[in-house]
Amino acid sequence: xxxxxxxxxxxxxxxxxxxxxxxxxxxxxxxxxxxxxxxxxxxxxxxxxxxxxxxxxxxxxxxxxxxxxxxxxxxxxxxxxxxxxxxxxxxxxxxxxxxxxxxxxxxxxxxxxxxxxxxxxxxxxxxxxxxxxxxxxxxxxxxxxxxxxxxxxxxxxxxxxxxxxxxxxxxxxxxxxxxxxxxxxxxxxxxxxxxxxxxxxxxxxxxxxxxxxxxxxxxxxxxxxxxxxxxxxxxxxxxxxxxxxxxxxxxxxxxxxxxxxxxxxxxxxxxxxxxxxxxxxxxxxxxxxxxxxxxxxxxxxxxxxxxxxxxxxxxxxxxxxxxxxxxxxxxxxxxxxxxxxxxxxxxxxxxxxxxxxxxxxxxxxxxxxxxxxxxxxxxxxxxxxxxxxxxxxxxxxxxxxxxxxxxxxxxxxxxxxxxxxxxxxx
Ligand SMILES: [Zn+2]
Ligand SMILES: [Zn+2]
Numbered sequence: 167x168x169x170x171x172x173x174x175x176x177x178x179x180x181x182x183x184x185x186x187x188x189x190x191x192x193x194x195x196x197x198x199x200x201x202x203x204x205x206x207x208x209x210x211x212x213x214x215x216x217x218x219x220x221x222x223x224x225x226x227x228x229x230x231x232x233x234x235x236x237x238x239x240x241x242x243x244x245x246x247x248x249x250x251x252x253x254x255x256x257x258x259x260x261x262x263x264x265x266x267x268x269x270x271x272x273x274x275x276x277x278x279x280x281x282x283x284x285x286x287x288x289x290x291x292x293x294x295x296x297x298x299x300x301x302x303x304x305x306x307x308x309x310x311x312x313x314x315x316x317x318x319x320x321x322x323x324x325x326x327x328x329x330x331x332x333x334x335x336x337x338x339x340x341x342x343x344x345x346x347x348x349x350x351x352x353x354x355x356x357x358x359x360x361x362x363x364x365x366x367x368x369x370x371x372x373x374x375x376x377x378x379x380x381x382x383x384x385x386x387x388x389x390x391x392x393x394x395x396x397x398x399x400x401x402x403x404x405x406x407x408x409x410x411x412x413x414x415x416x417x418x419x420x421x422x423x424x425x426x427x428x429x430x431x432x433x434x435x436x437x438x439x440x441x442x443x444x445x446x447x448x449x450x451x452x453x454x455x456x457x458x459x460x461x462x463x464x465x466x467x468x469x470x471x472x473x474x475x476x477x478x479x480x481x482x483x484x485x486x487x488x489x490x491x492x493x494x495x496x497x498x499x500x501x502x503x504x505x506x507x508x509x510x511x512x513x514x515x516x517x518x519x520x521x522x523x524x525x526x527x528x529x530x531x532x533x534x535x536x537x538x539x540x541x542x543x544x545x546x547x548x549x550x551x552x553x554x555x556x557x558x559x560x561x562x563x564x565x566x567x568x569x570x571x572x573x574x575x576x577x578x579x580x581x582x583x584x585x586x587x588x589x590x591x592x
């Protein structure tokens with residue numbers, strides 16, 4: 167095919183006009199996302215406090231589901247509740263064709279008797295939103311509202327997945343097994359968790375956000391004394407654990423330390439194997455069992471764990487007593503799609519300025535999220551959202567008795583992730 171020069175110039179000119187028009191539309195949308203988020207913020211705080219006052223345990227999220235349904239219907243979204251448990255999906259169809267993107271929020275609270283240092287205390291004795299899922303649901307509703315108001319410019323469909331039973335690791339699996347992704351074809355999935363980082367921060371890294379979690383069981387003939395079993399367990403533990411320069415990655419307060427915490431490239435949280443302090447030792451039917459939870463950052467080293475344990479048993483002359491060493495449990499972990507992670511960072515940087523996203527270099531021990539099950543089926547990114555305000559004494563340490571959240575993180579989350587979804591739909 168031949169083109170003359172003039173023809174090419176005209177084409178280039180048209181293209182550049184259309185690109186700059188698109189950029190202008192984009193800028194306008196993100197400006198509107200900002201304003202819209204600010205205008206609904208106080209109402210979102212009320213919604214969060216309502217969730218906080220009425221927390222529900224895994225598989226009991228009935229009232230929570232009803233509240234979400236009411237909000238979604240008011241926004242004009244289609245809702246689907248017949249998937250799994252008290253899960254609910256809100257469907258927002260843009261005016262134009264595009265991709266299908268899902269945003270996931272978890273719904274359940276925790277059994278927690280600790281005092282609640284807020285005015286909007288939990289009304290249910292022994293149950294508390296001390297993992298921040300009240301905030302996650304609120305952010306999802308906020309994004310739904312902001313994007314619904316910009317529906318005319320939206321290219322594609324957004325699925326807001328409100329997932330029950332995260333704490334028991336049943337909800338994501340349940341929704342997937344009951345046809346969530348055969349019903350809705352989802353191209354990409356996103357979600358977040360509040361973390362003890364400062365409010366205003368968004369942390370993310372490609373690949374693993376948490377260490378691999380393995381539960382190991384050693385089965386022996388029951389001929390060891392209690393003392394011998396304890397001693398063996400200690401030797402096994404000592405031979406397994408690994409940390410950078412003798413650091414203590416099991417001390418979670420170090421997560422936010424600027425020198426050794428998650429955001430420093432030299433973090434102590436990128437190379438470790440942590441074992442629980444006390445292994446479970448018990449006997450049953452003439453057998454002795456030693457069990458422990460292990461957290462390993464490096465997938466390549468997982469294969470060394472069982473041989474290391476066997477070696478210690480051999481060195482301690484218990485080979486004749488050894489019956490087996492095996493993994494009894496192990497969940498998939500959150501692993502971000504590297505390409506999507508990088509393009510998400512680029513999108514957020516270009517709209518909100520470099521520095522909106524903080525690079526995360528480590529994996530958070532003892533934690534995980536069943537968002538991992540979605541990522542096994544759909545490429546996705548899971549973000550950490552800073553929820554602490556150290557000056558105000560608010561520390562968003564998940565599952566801790568003093569857990570608190572600076573609600574300003576709702577504004578950060580709604581604004582940033584509405585923009586991200588809008589751009590990723592294109
Ligand atoms: Zn939790
Ligand atoms: Zn959680």
